[in-house]
Amino acid sequence: MSYSVYIPCDAAALALGADRVAEAVAAEAKARDVAVQIIRNGSRGMFWVEPMVEVLVANHRVAYGPVQPADVPSLFEADFLVGGPHALCLGRPEDIPYLAKQSRVSLRRVGVVDPRSFEDYLSNGGGKGLARARLMTPEQIIGEVIYSGLRGRGGAAFPTGVKWRTVFETEAERKYIICNADEGDSGSFSDRMLMEGDPFCLLEGMAIAGLAVGAKSGYVYVRSEYPHSIAALQSAVAVAGEWLGGFDVEIRKAAGAYVCGEETALLESIEGKRGIVRAKPPLPAISGLFGKPTVINNVITLASIPDILAYGADSYHEFGVGRSRGTLPFQLAGNIRYGGLVEVPFGLTLRELLYDFGGGARSGRPLRAVQVGGPLGAYLAEGQFDTVLGYEEFAGIGAALGHGGIVAFDDTVDMARQARYSMAFCAHESCGKCTPCRIGSTRGVEVIDRIMAGQVEKIPLLRQLCETMTHGSLCAMGGMTSYPVLSALDSFPEDFGSLVDSGNGLV
Amino acid sequence: MIPDELIDRVRSILNSHHHQAGALLPVLHDVQAEFNYVPSEAVSEIANTLKLSRAEVHGVLTYYHHFRQTPPGKHVVRVCRAEACQAQGGDALVAHAERRLAQSSLTLEPVYCLGLCAIGPSIQIDEINLHAQVTPGKFDALIADLEGTP
Structure with missing residues (x-):
């Protein structure tokens, strides 16, 4: 008999040495003449215990972590293959309070299944949403999504079902589903974990969206900084292509432009152009990719869809x-x-x-x-x-x-420096289409530099500049850079050399 | 490399994207994967085949941070500059990396988020190799390995 050992292939686990741990486990097992099957699962998302190794004992798992290659011999000595006690033993993963207190819905299978195994996906509840959607009319699917209350998880929080209805009602010979996987926000990694840990779920969500609006093909636009996500998705498309029932998915690699996470810049990029923001209207739902009606949804939004269809809108709405x-x-x-x-x-x-x-x-x-x-x-x-x-x-x-x-x-953070970074990031990433963002961000860096050099009388000027950017920019890039800048100024005025901020009036 | 051979390889890449709509980014990715950068000779060939002007191809090539127009060093080391890594000592690592690689055969580039935001500061080597919780000491050890010196 062979023992099942789960070692994550999630990028965060890899960055902490998961591949070397997998090699060490394989080598130690060989040396001891023990048959082990190493399964590369996604991550459960508890990074302080990654690489977290799990073993299958009877019908449950036992976790150990954080495991380094040097720990592997002692794990074998402790009979970890049958859940033996060891200093790194964490018990059953789902009983760890951090996980036990969560309600995993969109990421329910991440860390549990083998992301390369379609059989594993199906035997863990995957596929039910698409199967049910196939028995429904587009109006019924859209109604279910609207009733679930699901709003866009990329950040704009627009009701997903309403967006789908617009695309459904727009007549066209061709329509598209686009998954926005350009997860450029620092501090964000849920899209990445889903793509690397449960890629079939995303494809299923896209296929359901296709049924709902009448689209036969779609794109996943993934950041180039996520090569492991790209590989996982390509493998999933190769395995599950036919199951999607004539819905074609192409994985598009982005090229390092943050602003391409903005939906109209993303459309330009897929069309092979510079990722420059388009003025709205028209909405992409009416005239999107190549001028056709297009659904653009975030990874987590689409990955939430299979569950909503499988278990009904109520099950989601009650949260x-x-x-x-x-x-x-x-x-x-x-x-x-x-x-x-x-x-x-x-x-x-x-x-x-x-x-x-x-x-x-x-x-x-x-x-x-x-x-x-x-x-x-x-x-x-x-x-x-x-x-x-x-x-x-x-x-x-x-x-x-x-x-x-x-x-x-x-408390070692310097908030004036963080505000400066926000402006500098906007200057670095601005697509250049509108003046408030393109020029305002550069002027913003200069003004903050002067404030940091002691010219606190420039604070009102910074506020005015932020106001111009907020109201005059075409998209959120310039329009929301004022959020971090002004909140830093409002909540931490002491870091700007001014204990008494003068507000909007001139000093 | 003789120019004819370069053009042949670019043409073969272009052929493989023959039926793809909006193929410019995938083509540039493949060209960069082939040569480690996008040679200027490739630009005219891409423009002709995709029925674009050279200015349009040049515009796309220079717009995206990922593409480079000159060959990089032996390895490309990207250090994350974004907020989550800043909160974990990222700025100090960046300063250290700039000093350490000032006279190196390796290329240092900034990257804005690798999605490893709870285990920073993070770096990426040659696009595929990731390292988390990188201290200056750990950085030097990784670089020494890459440079092939102790």
């Missing part, structure tokens, strides 16, 4: 708070003790995530600032940590949940 229905896979990142993926229903507070899950700063110092929602998200201070995690609740404090990425900073 959440207010108009934020379902779950969001939050990503705890930066200076945080227990960083990782936390999929929970909307409704917890930021503080619960940062402390109950995250355990505070990894450095052991107090948390001072937390950026939620990527480079275009606001910096929040301690006084705002009790905000409920919901789209409207965050909008209410001038912030955004975005894609659910949360980057924690301890």
Whole structure:
């Protein structure tokens, strides 16, 4: 008989040495003449115990971590293949509090299944959503998605079913489904984990979207910084192509432009052009890729669809708070003790995530600032940590949940420097189409440099510049750079050399 | 490499994308995978085949950070500059990397997020090899391996 050993192939586990651990396990097993089958699963998303090795014992798994190659001989000595006790033993993975307290829906199979095995996907609940959708009319599918309350998980939070209905109702001989997998936000990795850990789920979501709107083909636009995601998706397309029932998927590799995560710039990029933002209207749902009606959804949005179809909209809608229905896979990142993926229903507070899950700063110092929602998200201070995690609740404090990425900073952070970085990033990544973003970001860096050099009288000028960028930019790149800049200024004025900020009036 | 051979290889890549709509990015990716950069001789060939102007191809080539127009060093080392890595000592690693690779046969490039945001600072070597929680000491050891010196 052969023992089953799970060692993640997720990029984060690889970066922590998972391949070397797999080699060590294989070599040790060979030396001991023990038959082991090494299965490369995704990651459960608890990065402080990665590489986390799991063994199958009877009908459950036992986890060990963090495992380094040097630990492997002692694991064999401790009979870890049958779940033997060892200093690194974590028990059953699903009983680890960090996981036990979550509601994994969109990422339910990530870390559990072999992402290259279609059989594994099907035997763990995959495929049911598409099977049910095939028995439904497009109107029924769209109705189900609307009723589920699912909103775009990429950050804009637009109701997914409403977007689908627009594409469905627009007559055209050709329509497209595009998955936006250009996960460029720092602090975000849920798309990456899904693509590497459960790629069939994304393809199933796309095929269901195709049935709903009448599209026969689609693209997944993946960042070039994610080669492992690209490989996992290509392998999944090769294996499951036929099962998708005539729905063709092409994996498109992006080329390092952050702004291509903006949906119209993404369309230009797939068309083979520079990723320059288009003015809206027309909406992509009416005139998108090659001028055809196009659904553009984020990875997590599409990966949530199979479950909604398989188990009904109610099962999804019952999670959440207010108009934020379902779950969001939050990503705890930066200076945080227990960083990782936390999929929970909307409704917890930021503080619960940062402390109950995250355990505070990894450095052991107090948390001072937390950026939620990527480079275009606001910096929040301690006084705002009790905000409920919901789209409207965050909008209410001038912030955004975005894609659910949360980057924690301890009290050594210099917020003027972070504000400067936000402007510099905008200058680096601006597509150049509109003036407020292209020029404003460069001027913004200069103004912050002067403020940091002691010219606090320039603060009102920075505020005016942010206002121009907010209202004058074509897309969120320039339009939301003011979020991190102004929130840093408002919540941490002492870092800008001014204890008394003069607001909008001139000093 | 003799120019004819280069053009032949570019043509073969172009042929493999014959039926693809909006093929320019996939073609540039394949050309860069073949030569480690996009040679200027390839631009006219790509433009002719895809029925674009050379300016259009040049515009795309220079717009995207991923593409390069000159050959890189022996290896490409990308250090993440984004916020989550900054929160974990990324700026100090960047400064160290710039000093360490100032006189090196390796190419140092910035990258804005590798999706390893809870285990930073992170680096990527030659696109596929990832390393997390990189301290200056760990960085030097990795670089020494790449440079083939102790």
